[in-house]
Amino acid sequence: MKTFIAINGASGRMGKRLVALAQEDPDLVVVAAVNSPNNPHLGQDAGTIAGVQPLGVPVSAELPLSARIDCVIDFSSPAGTLSVLKPCVDRKLPLVIATTGLEADHRAEIAAAAHHTAVLLSPSMSLVVNLLFKLTKVTAQALAGKGFDVEIIERHHRFKKDAPSGTAAHFAKIVQQEMGQKQIRHGRDGIVGERPHEEIGVHAIRGGDNVGEHTVIFSALGETLELVHKGYSRDSYARGALLAAKFMVGKGAGMYTMNDVLGI
Ligand SMILES: NC(=O)C1=CN([C@@H]2O[C@H](COP(=O)(O)OP(=O)(O)OC[C@H]3O[C@@H](n4cnc5c(N)ncnc54)[C@H](OP(=O)(O)O)[C@@H]3O)[C@@H](O)[C@H]2O)C=CC1
Numbered sequence: 001m002k003t004f005i006a007i008n009g010a011s012g013r014m015g016k017r018l019v020a021l022a023q024e025d026p027d028l029v030v031v032a033a034v035n036s037p038n039n040p041h042l043g044q045d046a047g048t049i050a051g052v053q054p055l056g057v058p059v060s061a062e063l064p065l066s067a068r069i070d071c072v073i074d075f076s077s078p079a080g081t082l083s084v085l086k087p088c089v090d091r092k093l094p095l096v097i098a099t100t101g102l103e104a105d106h107r108a109e110i111a112a113a114a115h116h117t118a119v120l121l122s123p124s125m126s127l128v129v130n131l132l133f134k135l136t137k138v139t140a141q142a143l144a145g146k147g148f149d150v151e152i153i154e155r156h157h158r159f160k161k162d163a164p165s166g167t168a169a170h171f172a173k174i175v176q177q178e179m180g181q182k183q184i185r186h187g188r189d190g191i192v193g194e195r196p197h198e199e200i201g202v203h204a205i206r207g208g209d210n211v212g213e214h215t216v217i218f219s220a221l222g223e224t225l226e227l228v229h230k231g232y233s234r235d236s237y238a239r240g241a242l243l244a245a246k247f248m249v250g251k252g253a254g255m256y257t258m259n260d261v262l263g264i
């Protein structure tokens with residue numbers, strides 16, 4: 001059975017890979033490609049922009065009313081995510097949100113939308129990063145109260161707008177929940193003194209075209225454990241998002257995560 005998808009942020013780095021990979025999948029049809037109202041690609045064919053065969057779907061500023069849409073995938077900006085909530089709620093369209101940099105008030109609006117339609121929110125659509133979230137939880141549980149300091153390092157391309165990455169923030173939240181550190185420290189500068197045990201260091205590195213690396217470091221006196229993920233291609237995130245879209249078809253209202261997709 002075919003799944004009809006709409007992509008919000010369709011002419012961005014991730015949007016283009018979604019369009020290209022969906023075209024290779026006989027079970028997927030891209031029926032709508034949305035971007036910001038001032039985007040220079042408005043009106044152009046989404047396939048052509050993505051460097052693949054023309055799709056016959058022009059980039060538009062809003063979700064087209066007439067198209068059958070089974071799921072909307074959002075890789076845009078916090079403003080872009082908010083703008084797609086209302087049409088998804090009004091039309092009961094399942095929504096996969098991959099956009100990061102969301103603040104507490106954005107999350108509250110997303111949670112409110114999930115009372116009316118199915119919403120999957122994940123800072124990483126990579127299947128193995130989601131597995132690493134689990135491994136981090138298990139590790140933090142096991143090492144809680146045993147004298148381990150935790151630091152998180154993330155590396156991304158120079159074009160990334162938000163810091164730290166949504167994935168790094170999620171790793172920090174998981175560790176905090178299991179180990180109870182009160183403070184998140186972003187970088188260090190000057191005579192900062194000895195490292196207090198009660199903090200998690202989170203450090204964002206930006207450069208070149210790095211598609212995403214995360215390291216969660218657990219250090220005690222005499223030994224260190226590092227949990228590492230290195231992305232080599234945006235396609236890992238795009239494939240995860242397309243899998244999530246298929247999973248979300250026909251789902252009832254509520255919040256979902258990639259754990260639901262993975263069955264873990
Ligand atoms: N969860 C995950 O696995 C991943 C998440 N991401 C996140 O996805 C987001 C996009 O990343 P990336 O593709 O690299 O970024 P890009 O900047 O390349 O693409 C974002 C696209 O969204 C568009 N956009 C901005 N505002 C709106 C709006 N109001 N309505 C519709 N479209 C809008 C932009 O258009 P314009 O240029 O005109 O503003 C642009 O085309 C980021 O938040 C990133 O962190 C990225 C990779 C993986």
Ligand SMILES: O=C(O)C1=N[C@H](C(=O)O)C[C@H](O)C1
Nearest residue numbers: 100123124160165166167212
């Ligand atoms: O902007 C990116 O590129 C990425 N953003 C996500 C994040 O902020 O965690 C996921 C991935 O690391 C790529």
